[in-house]
Amino acid sequence: MAGSPAKISHPDGGRLNFWPLALVLIILGFAFFGDRGILYMLKLSGEKADLVQKITGIESENLALRGEIDSLRGDRRYIERVARTELGMVRDDELVFQFSDRN
Numbered sequence: 350m351a352g353s354p355a356k357i358s359h360p361d362g363g364r365l366n367f368w369p370l371a372l373v374l375i376i377l378g379f380a381f382f383g384d385r386g387i388l389y390m391l392k393l394s395g396e397k398a399d400l401v402q403k404i405t406g407i408e409s410e411n412l413a414l415r416g417e418i419d420s421l422r423g424d425r426r427y428i429e430r431v432a433r434t435e436l437g438m439v440r441d442d443e444l445v446f447q448f449s450d451r452n
Contacts, residue, residue: 381387420427432438439445 379386
C-alpha cells in the first residue's frame with residue numbers, strides 16, 4: 350500500500366483540543382469588556398472630552414469675571430453704570446419720574 354496516505358494518530362482519539370481556543374476567547378472578553386478593556390477606555394475618552402469642554406467654558410467665564418473685577422476696581426464709568434442699572438441709583442441733580450401701570 351504505497352499509494353495510500355498515512356494516518357496520523359492523535360493521543361486523544363482524533364478530537365481537537367479546544368482549551369487554547371477557549372483561553373483566547375476569555376482573554377479577548379477581558380480585553381473588550383473588562384474593567385480596563387477597550388470599551389471602558391472608549392467611555393473614559395468620551396468623559397475626558399466632556400470635561401475638557403467644561404473646563405474651557407469655565408476658564409472663559411473666569412476670564413470674563415476677572416475683567417469685571419478689574420473694571421469694578423478702577424473704572425468709574427463702569428461702577429456708575431452698575432450702580433444705575435442694578436441698584437437704581439441716580440445723581441443728585443437728576444429727576445426721577447415714576448409711572449403707575451393702569452390696566
